[in-house]
Amino acid sequence: MNAGAHGSDTQTILVSTDVLNPDGSLETLTSDQLQFKYRTSMLQSDPRIVTQATFQLEPGHDPNVVRAETAADLEQRRTTQPYHLPSCGSVFRNPQPKSAGWLIEQSGLKGFKVGQAQVAERHANFILNCGGATASDIFKLIRHIQDIVDDRWSLQLRPEVQILGDFQAA
Numbered sequence: 001m002n003a004g005a006h007g008s009d010t011q012t013i014l015v016s017t018d019v020l021n022p023d024g025s026l027e028t029l030t031s032d033q034l035q036f037k038y039r040t041s042m043l044q045s046d047p048r049i050v051t052q053a054t055f056q057l058e059p060g061h062d063p064n065v066v067r068a069e070t071a072a073d074l075e076q077r078r079t080t081q082p083y084h085l086p087s088c089g090s091v092f093r094n095p096q097p098k099s100a101g102w103l104i105e106q107s108g109l110k111g112f113k114v115g116q117a118q119v120a121e122r123h124a125n126f127i128l129n130c131g132g133a134t135a136s137d138i139f140k141l142i143r144h145i146q147d148i149v150d151d152r153w154s155l156q157l158r159p160e161v162q163i164l165g166d167f168q169a170a
């Protein structure tokens with residue numbers, strides 16, 4: 001899914017992956033062949049299974065600088081994202097130029113609940129399970145957010161998470 005944060009992503013450091021093809025053969029794919037884009041790669045619509053990956057990290061930093069940068073990134077996440085209740089992380093991809101969280105917050109949806117699923121007060125692009133939320137609660141809340149943001153900004157938010165199953169919004 002080309003996960004990333006703090007100005008970098010998987011694509012930036014991945015050199016190649018070994019994959020198992022449906023016919024049982026093994027193949028090595030380069031980063032270019034994986035067709036990475038923002039939070040996507042061709043693996044999401046492909047039956048091949050990754051068995052191994054080679055990453056190229058960047059050497060030469062002072063360990064103290066690395067520790068300080070890591071601590072600052074962790075602190076930034078802890079203070080801007082909710083970690084006190086379960087969530088699946090960011091729900092929607094970020095459109096340009098405004099983030100999904102900003103659009104949802106400006107639509108007045110922080111704290112909005114469907115059943116036990118709630119738009120987080122700390123970061124509006126997170127949906128929290130406040131205890132016993134069902135997948136259906138979360139799906140309905142996703143649809144509600146999309147409708148409100150579309151009404152207000154004429155913009156269709158696209159989920160970053162993958163939705164499995166046959167859910168009804170009504």
Ligand SMILES: Cc1cc2nc3c(=O)[nH]c(=O)nc-3n(C[C@H](O)[C@H](O)[C@H](O)COP(=O)(O)OP(=O)(O)OC[C@H]3O[C@@H](n4cnc5c(N)ncnc54)[C@H](O)[C@@H]3O)c2cc1C
Pocket residue numbers: 001002003004005043044048049050051087088089090162
């Ligand atoms: C609290 C929280 C915060 C998060 N913050 C961020 C963030 O800042 N940035 C970000 O980008 N994401 C973020 N995420 C999302 C998370 O990083 C991604 O969902 C991540 O890719 C999940 O990886 P996984 O292996 O745990 O998930 P999985 O569900 O196991 O895998 C994700 C996808 O990869 C496929 N897959 C898994 N294994 C293989 C394999 N061997 N071969 C081929 N395909 C495979 C699965 O089928 C699925 O489509 C966050 C999630 C949470 C819960």
